[in-house]
Amino acid sequence: MNPFAYRVGRMCAEDVDLAELADQAGTPLYVYSTAALRRRFEGFSGACPPGTLVAYSVKANGNLAVLKTLARLGAGADVVSSGELKRALAAGIPADKIVFSGVGKSAVEMRLALEAGIFQFNVESEPELETLNAVARDLGREAPVAIRVNPDVDAGTHAKITTGTADTKFGIPLDRAIQAYRHAARLEHLKVVGVDVHIGSQIHRLEPFEAACARLMELVRQLRNDGHEISRADIGGGLGIGYESGATVPDVQAYGRIANRLQSELGVALIAEPGRYIAAEAGLLLARVRYVKAGAAKTFAILDAGMNDLLRPALYGAYHEIVPVTEPGSGLASETYDIVGPVCETADLFASGRILPLLERGDLVAIMAAGAYGAAMSSAYNSRPPAAEVLVNGADWSVVRPRLSDDALVALDRLPAWLEG
Ligand code: LLP
Numbered sequence: 001m002n003p004f005a006y007r008v009g010r011m012c013a014e015d016v017d018l019a020e021l022a023d024q025a026g027t028p029l030y031v032y033s034t035a036a037l038r039r040r041f042e043g044f045s046g047a048c049p050p051g052t053l054v055a056y057s058v059k060a061n062g063n064l065a066v067l068k069t070l071a072r073l074g075a076g077a078d079v080v081s082s083g084e085l086k087r088a089l090a091a092g093i094p095a096d097k098i099v100f101s102g103v104g105k106s107a108v109e110m111r112l113a114l115e116a117g118i119f120q121f122n123v124e125s126e127p128e129l130e131t132l133n134a135v136a137r138d139l140g141r142e143a144p145v146a147i148r149v150n151p152d153v154d155a156g157t158h159a160k161i162t163t164g165t166a167d168t169k170f171g172i173p174l175d176r177a178i179q180a181y182r183h184a185a186r187l188e189h190l191k192v193v194g195v196d197v198h199i200g201s202q203i204h205r206l207e208p209f210e211a212a213c214a215r216l217m218e219l220v221r222q223l224r225n226d227g228h229e230i231s232r233a234d235i236g237g238g239l240g241i242g243y244e245s246g247a248t249v250p251d252v253q254a255y256g257r258i259a260n261r262l263q264s265e266l267g268v269a270l271i272a273e274p275g276r277y278i279a280a281e282a283g284l285l286l287a288r289v290r291y292v293k294a295g296a297a298k299t300f301a302i303l304d305a306g307m308n309d310l311l312r313p314a315l316y317g318a319y320h321e322i323v324p325v326t327e328p329g330s331g332l333a334s335e336t337y338d339i340v341g342p343v344c345e346t347a348d349l350f351a352s353g354r355i356l357p358l359l360e361r362g363d364l365v366a367i368m369a370a371g372a373y374g375a376a377m378s379s380a381y382n383s384r385p386p387a388a389e390v391l392v393n394g395a396d397w398s399v400v401r402p403r404l405s406d407d408a409l410v411a412l413d414r415l416p417a418w419l420e421g
Contacts, residue, residue, distance in 0.1 A: 122146050
């Protein structure tokens with residue numbers, strides 16, 4: 001069942017009427033569905049080999065309520081900062097299901113993660129190995145380490161979210177991996193446990209995953225020959241979703257078979273770090289039309305949501321389906337719109353040349369598949385408090401991130417002594 005569907009002409013999130021929700025909680029509003037989170041999580045983990053640690057990538061949507069929903073389903077977490085680590089722990093994700101990724105972890109972040117007793121550090125450079133070893137020595141601990149390798153595989157996705165090619169900052173090049181593992185093995189407070197790869201995000205073909213896994217298999221064989229005990233393989237995240245209706249989407253079962261092959265050929269414990277696959281379709285951004293404006297050549301529908309709330313279209317030219325919350329009757333007139341926000345930039349454009357049923361001031365629209373990298377990337381640009389967030393569960397809903405007031409935003413700033421008074 002689609003968690004966001006029309007019922008008697010009105011779009012609902014599970015059993016909650018979106019128009020009523022907008023009246024009560026205000027817009028712009030992120031709306032997440034518990035049922036969809038559960039279905040996506042269970043669909044993903046069910047496709048992976050039994051025992052796979054599904055470490056949900058917190059960066060996609062780190063709302064505490066989302067994390068806690070996933071924690072109760074058995075999710076682990078992939079974190080990239082002490083902030084994400086604290087969120088994951090606060091949501092009840094056990095430390096031994098948390099992996100720490102990222103190219104620039106600080107010593108303070110490493111210390112926190114070591115003290116918490118996380119499952120694994122995915123280390124991305126030789127100097128990072130040294131730093132982690134020093135921090136672990138100070139604490140009298142041993143840090144479990146996988147090295148993220150850069151397999152030089154093109155994921156075939158947007159350049160800004162491609163991470164597995166040789167020209168990106170990510171991972172250690174494969175041809176230096178053996179050397180890096182020897183380096184790690186010499187450091188007394190590191191325990192080499194596995195290998196890690198992540199080639200990009202919104203990947204819509206499976207071949208790049210297969211290519212990356214093939215290189216990982218070869219690497220593990222070489223490492224074992226070199227005397228390392230490799231018992232884990234982290235295959236990262238990146239499985240894409242269909243933003244556009246009719247888009248070809250990778251089959252999660254086929255993805256699972258690739259993971260299965262890797263696992264059975266190497267006899268390792270698997271870790272996967274899905275973010276978008278779990279959260280994107282579990283959320284939408286609800287917005288109200290403020291004005292419909294006739295330009296010289298185009299008609300603009302100006303929403304109360306802006307690029308500060310959902311940056312993806314402005315940053316990546318990303319496509320999001322936009323639908324009216326009241327189901328359009330058949331034969332209703334339509335119009336071609338540029339759907340924009342109120343922010344003072346031409347980049348504040350959600351969709352260009354989109355055909356929608358006639359829109360009027362006050363109408364509600366839903367920007368679909370916004371549950372991942374939506375609220376998580378929002379900002380207060382133009383001094384606009386980011387959209388509030390609501391989690392729906394059946395007929396229940398709850399505000400899980402209130403909207404800040406203008407005054408609360410202003411109150412975050414401080415004046416230096418010479419400007420007081
Ligand atoms: N693991 C690592 C090491 C990552 O860097 C990422 C995403 C993931 C896992 C999760 O990838 P996913 O399964 O969500 O594709 N803001 C962009 C996406 C950036 C992804 C960054 N890394 C967007 O809105 O499309």
